[in-house]
Amino acid sequence: MIDAQTYSLLADIARRESRTLLQYVHDSFPWTTPDEKDRVAQIQTLIEEEKQGLTDLMRFILGQHQPLPYIGSYPTSFTGLSFVSLDHLIPLLATHEREDYHRLEREVGALSSPEAKEVVQKILDRKRRHLEILQSLAANRSQPAVV
DSSP, rough: OOOOOHHHHHHHHHHHHHHHHHHHHHSSBBBOOOOGGHHHHHHHHHHHHHHHHHHHHHHHHTOOOOOOOOOOOHHHHHHHOOOOGGHHHHHHHEOOOOOOHHHHHHHHHTTOOOOHHHHHHHHHHHHHHHEEEEEHHHHHHHHHHHH
């Protein structure tokens, strides 16, 4: 069984991972054109992988005989991002992913349970890979047709 401090940190991580900008994009609809289907598919893959990490974390918490944390709602700052273009959204996703990665990187070192650390490290590793993909998508985004 994990201690109260570890549970508290895991609950905070679970709340944040449930309400990331990537998860918001899943629940909102960016404006896309048919020629962007490959980029949309890449982002959908990232979303599903992030959900899998969250599922693993929640299973771990339950396996430790702890209650699942209250998740809450998305940050209100996300509400203005519904129906925006993919070109506008991708750099924001990269920025948020970078911030989330650095915060999680600090927190994984604070976990006292080796099992908890392993679960969170997998999320961190996935987040690092997602950041690289999002930065690549941001660098290769389409240029406006009219200047």
